[in-house]
Amino acid sequence: MKKFYFLICFFSLLGNIRSLNSADTLLIGQEIRYACEDATEVYFVWGINQWRKQDKNLWPEGTYEKGVLLSTPMKRVNGFFTIDFKVKPNTLIDYVFWITKGPKEVPSDIWDVNTPPFKDYHTLVLNDNVTILQSKLDVRPKQQLTILNYGSTMLLLGFIGLALIYWREKFVVGRELVRPSYQNMFLGGGLVLFLFLVVIRASVAKLSWDLYYHPFDTLLPALKVALYDHIYIFSIVLFFVAVNFLARKAPRIQKSLIISFLIVSLISLVAAILNIRVVEVIGKPFNYRWLYYSGFLNSTDSHAAIASNISGAYIVAIIITCAACLIIGTAFSYLLELVTTRLRLKKVGVTLFICINAGYMLMAGATHKSRDNYDLLVNPVTAFIESVNPFANAPEFFSMPVEDSLIFNPVREKNSIRNQEVNSKIKNVILVVLESTPAEYMTPYDKKFKVTPCMEKYLSDATVFENVYAHAPATNKSMVCLLASVYPWLSYTSITQEHPDIKIPSITSVLQEKGYRTAFFNSGDNRFQRADEFLTHRKFEEIKDCKTLNCNNKFDEKDHEWDPLDGADDECTANELMAWTVNKDKRPFLAMMWTYQTHYPYYTAGQEKNFNVDDPVFNRYLNAVNHSDMILGKLIEHLKENNLYESTLVVVVGDHGEAFGRHGQTTHASKIYEENLHIPFILINPAFKGEKHDGMGGSVDVAPTIMNVLGMQVPDSWEGNSLFTKKYADRTYFFCPWSDYLFGYREGDMKYIFNTSKNVNEVYNIKKDPYEAHDLYPVTDAQQMKVAQQKLAAWAQYQKKYMDDLIK
Numbered sequence: 001m002k003k004f005y006f007l008i009c010f011f012s013l014l015g016n017i018r019s020l021n022s023a024d025t026l027l028i029g030q031e032i033r034y035a036c037e038d039a040t041e042v043y044f045v046w047g048i049n050q051w052r053k054q055d056k057n058l059w060p061e062g063t064y065e066k067g068v069l070l071s072t073p074m075k076r077v078n079g080f081f082t083i084d085f086k087v088k089p090n091t092l093i094d095y096v097f098w099i100t101k102g103p104k105e106v107p108s109d110i111w112d113v114n115t116p117p118f119k120d121y122h123t124l125v126l127n128d129n130v131t132i133l134q135s136k137l138d139v140r141p142k143q144q145l146t147i148l149n150y151g152s153t154m155l156l157l158g159f160i161g162l163a164l165i166y167w168r169e170k171f172v173v174g175r176e177l178v179r180p181s182y183q184n185m186f187l188g189g190g191l192v193l194f195l196f197l198v199v200i201r202a203s204v205a206k207l208s209w210d211l212y213y214h215p216f217d218t219l220l221p222a223l224k225v226a227l228y229d230h231i232y233i234f235s236i237v238l239f240f241v242a243v244n245f246l247a248r249k250a251p252r253i254q255k256s257l258i259i260s261f262l263i264v265s266l267i268s269l270v271a272a273i274l275n276i277r278v279v280e281v282i283g284k285p286f287n288y289r290w291l292y293y294s295g296f297l298n299s300t301d302s303h304a305a306i307a308s309n310i311s312g313a314y315i316v317a318i319i320i321t322c323a324a325c326l327i328i329g330t331a332f333s334y335l336l337e338l339v340t341t342r343l344r345l346k347k348v349g350v351t352l353f354i355c356i357n358a359g360y361m362l363m364a365g366a367t368h369k370s371r372d373n374y375d376l377l378v379n380p381v382t383a384f385i386e387s388v389n390p391f392a393n394a395p396e397f398f399s400m401p402v403e404d405s406l407i408f409n410p411v412r413e414k415n416s417i418r419n420q421e422v423n424s425k426i427k428n429v430i431l432v433v434l435e436s437t438p439a440e441y442m443t444p445y446d447k448k449f450k451v452t453p454c455m456e457k458y459l460s461d462a463t464v465f466e467n468v469y470a471h472a473p474a475t476n477k478s479m480v481c482l483l484a485s486v487y488p489w490l491s492y493t494s495i496t497q498e499h500p501d502i503k504i505p506s507i508t509s510v511l512q513e514k515g516y517r518t519a520f521f522n523s524g525d526n527r528f529q530r531a532d533e534f535l536t537h538r539k540f541e542e543i544k545d546c547k548t549l550n551c552n553n554k555f556d557e558k559d560h561e562w563d564p565l566d567g568a569d570d571e572c573t574a575n576e577l578m579a580w581t582v583n584k585d586k587r588p589f590l591a592m593m594w595t596y597q598t599h600y601p602y603y604t605a606g607q608e609k610n611f612n613v614d615d616p617v618f619n620r621y622l623n624a625v626n627h628s629d630m631i632l633g634k635l636i637e638h639l640k641e642n643n644l645y646e647s648t649l650v651v652v653v654g655d656h657g658e659a660f661g662r663h664g665q666t667t668h669a670s671k672i673y674e675e676n677l678h679i680p681f682i683l684i685n686p687a688f689k690g691e692k693h694d695g696m697g698g699s700v701d702v703a704p705t706i707m708n709v710l711g712m713q714v715p716d717s718w719e720g721n722s723l724f725t726k727k728y729a730d731r732t733y734f735f736c737p738w739s740d741y742l743f744g745y746r747e748g749d750m751k752y753i754f755n756t757s758k759n760v761n762e763v764y765n766i767k768k769d770p771y772e773a774h775d776l777y778p779v780t781d782a783q784q785m786k787v788a789q790q791k792l793a794a795w796a797q798y799q800k801k802y803m804d805d806l807i808k
Helices: 002-025 147-173 182-204 208-213 215-225 227-246 251-282 288-293 300-309 312-342 346-365 380-387 420-425 453-457 475-484 507-513 528-537 570-581 616-641 699-710 782-806
Strands: 028-035 041-048 064-066 069-073 075-077 080-087 091-101 107-112 121-125 129-134 428-434 462-469 517-522 542-544 589-594 648-654 678-684 691-698 731-736 742-747 750-755 760-765
Touching: 028 041, 028 091, 028 121, 041 080, 080 091, 121 129, 147 182, 147 312, 182 208, 182 215, 182 227, 182 251, 182 312, 208 215, 215 227, 227 251, 227 380, 251 300, 251 312, 251 380, 288 380, 428 475, 428 570, 428 616, 428 699, 453 616, 462 699, 462 731, 475 507, 475 528, 475 699, 507 517, 507 589, 507 699, 517 570, 528 542, 542 570, 570 589, 570 616, 616 648, 648 699, 678 699, 691 699, 691 731, 731 782, 742 782, 750 782, 760 782
Parallel strands: 028 129, 428 589, 428 648, 462 691, 517 542, 517 589
Antiparallel strands: 028 080, 041 069, 041 091, 064 069, 075 080, 091 107, 091 121, 462 678, 648 678, 731 742, 742 750, 750 760
16 A cells, blocks of 8 residues: 555656656747837847846847847737747836938937836747837937938929910910020029928938928928028029129120029039038048048049049939939929019019018027027038138137237257166167057046957057047147147148148158168058158158058948049058068168048958947947958067067057047037047057056157157157156147047046037046046136137147247
8 A cells, every 4th residue: 555655656756757748948928019000120129027138049039149139030020029038927028229321211210118217128929929128219329311302393393383384375375385484493492492401401400200200290401400501502593683683785794694593503503412421521521621521532442532532322312313403493483483473572582572572580589599509500612712711710719818928938848768678678769650540449448348358468569648639630730749749730731732842851760860770651542642752851761651662451432433542451561661660771760650441431350340339430440440450469479489579669559549429529629529539549568567548648749759668868849758757748739620620638537529610618537537428618707718729729720830930
């Protein structure tokens, strides 16, 4: 009997274990349906039981890992985005929705994370179930709709409208269609052009999606932000109508006026379309200073920028849109002719035109009392003409009175020697200038992306300067600062372009006098702003760039026949430099290498890596930085293999920074925030032991610091100081003239920015707020701001006189 009970208990226990195992492996189906009317692509970003990862064998199809999260593309079925799960009972699914494409398949980056006070979405799975969720978001992609999206439709409507007018007159009324008067051509064409500019202005002012979703509600705001466009068109039309009236007895002049009006209209329309992208990149319309900076659109940089933003399809879309404007304008001119003739309004037409437009300007003008958003609202043609104004006032810093105690008096330490033992070993210098590379993407400054592992490897043999800045966010201004240890010329023009033969000693000319051989290797094109001539006058013995490098991997825009080529692979440049260092000439050397692949539009080498960033352009840039890092590692290993490591000082510095959306900017030359100016400055040699220096410095201090390590004195004309000394001022200055006239400086933790074009000031505590997100100007003492202004004015006045004396 006992054995019988034992068997019963054994089989009962075995059954319970099996049932437990069965429960554990039981999977329940869960479907989640998400309704978002304006989305066209949605990812389900999820985890389970407080955002833990689900077992990989249970992932829905297409799921991938991104950090600690799982992401799965949702399928669109019958108006819902759906996803099906198989999970264990009592599983809590935690999730949000990532909308990656909005209306018209336009890329977006919008997250639906539930509405406050709720955080994220959560579904507890108890049995087979369907969860339906309705989005409460208005999907507004960052990429604005533009008039180019409607070009073909408008062209078709224009032809239909013109055909209807012809059909009515020919077959309904029974008369020939009368050609519009010149006056009505100007009025009708001007009206249509203005309406086109309203749609374009909505894109610039980021109202395009509101205009798309709610056209009637958004029409009035769109008309208000188009005030400056209206003034521009009104002035043009009024001018042509007036001249046409004066030339009413000269038909040849009237015909030439029509042709001129068409040309002006097409230029205005194309300029407005291009202005959408220009404002996205530089934050304001294109001006003469930017035209100069671009080498009058003839430089390799401007060619690359144009090619990366203007494709063949884009040009075709512009042509179609211009044709649509012409056809619709013609239809309106005929319509206006019919209305004014039928209602006998010819004599009062112009009067009505003036009164209606004056009323509009009064209405819209009431909303434009400040110039805070002037860059977003000003007509691009007007803005360019304003920038050419020869009577524009110079920035106030050049004439502001300065107290005697604040007069700029540079502190110069000429004879400091850091360490005689170190100096006696180091004879050679390799200066690597990283194009468009801010400190925040380089180890050890970088805390997030970690794309420079080679640099991290050599930090134990390095000295890192943590607070070094470019003085202007432009390559050729930095070139002068780095080589000649002078602050930049406070002008939108360039020393290399205007005065390449300027009489000022450079680190190359000084070292050449001491028996050094010198060379300059550039992956880009030295012809930009006559840099090749400037470098020749700096006494470089050998100068090479992308045209003369022995390189089979050159980056060019193959769709264009432009010369010169954009640049060469930085690895080719490094190979030539390395070969040069080991030739038969045994003199000590200074070699300078300027990279290129990190310059917009950013060139990668080999297969592109995924650095887990959402912006593909930024990911391409990080790949270029990673490539630069690889080259640095290759260069240092070359020095080791050839017994040059201990005797060579490797200097790594950025020429300026690069922006990717922060502060509403991309690229580098429009503002003076940290992403534009804070650069890496690292010295590598086994004599160093992983030191860090937090003193303030700039590009102007790079050459004196190198000379300090070499144990050599610097010329009296240099404005910089060695950052190893204790006597340098804990302050550095900035200047940027291409969008607005910007002046600034950093002293200690505080940074001051003054926009003299708009009379706007900003103050930041960089230590507490390294990304400059919190402007302290509203709470900064007025006396403190006055002192800051005078410090900058003192520097600007000193520097202007200093440079004026040099270029006489």
